[in-house]
Amino acid sequence: MEKIFTKKLNITDIERRIVLSENLIKGFPRGHESYLKFKDEDGKVWTFRCRVPPGGSSRPALSGDWFLFVRSKQLKVGDVIEIALDREKDRTGVDQFTIRFKKQLGIN
Template sequence: MKILFTKVLTNTDVEKRLAVPNNSLKHFELENGNCSKSFEVKDENGSTWNFRCYVRNDGAYKKPVLSSGWRQFVLNKGVHQGDLITLYKDVEAEASYKIEVQRKIKLLGKECWSSLEPDQPTGATAQVQTTNRRNRRSYSSLAVLPDV
């Protein structure tokens, strides 16, 4: 697998469409004259997603974006602004793409990136704070995430 790009997501990436780095455009193999291409992507759980890469057909700067299918992925996976995505391509297989989403967490006082797990709530972090309903006291504890 070859990394096509890695990106910390902005609000626009999450709320509208994913802006793709211009130097990654060649990996989507848009045919001459076409300004978009649909392709399948597998996530870390093996689920398949259909995305469309779209580029402007006027001007020197193409400004590639992932449009169709991207918002559905964001909503279903619980992707947030500040999450890190990595898009891969299997260079040995014809047009086989993979996407990975990671979230910054604090573990033992240090920031690190953790993959979103299928069984984890999307808002889970390494530090957990709960409030006891009876005495209204807050308790903090450390949640150790499983190895990925």
């Protein structure tokens, strides 16, 4: 497994979409949309919509089931996610990513 992205979540990531690094998905065309598979630490596979907006930004953003993932894992601002490219492909031979998270420790 090759770790390719780490991000501390902000309010936009939690409420709207999570913007990823430009080099996360090399060659992903602007204005294009695709559905990518992410496996969590429990082995559940999530399908997130990935879109690179047309125009200036070439940074892909995840939405769609991303919000179900956020709610399911009770993620909050300050938590950290890590995405890795999983060497194991799904049944159809498509690349699959692994997604993990670390909760920010709060002070009570």
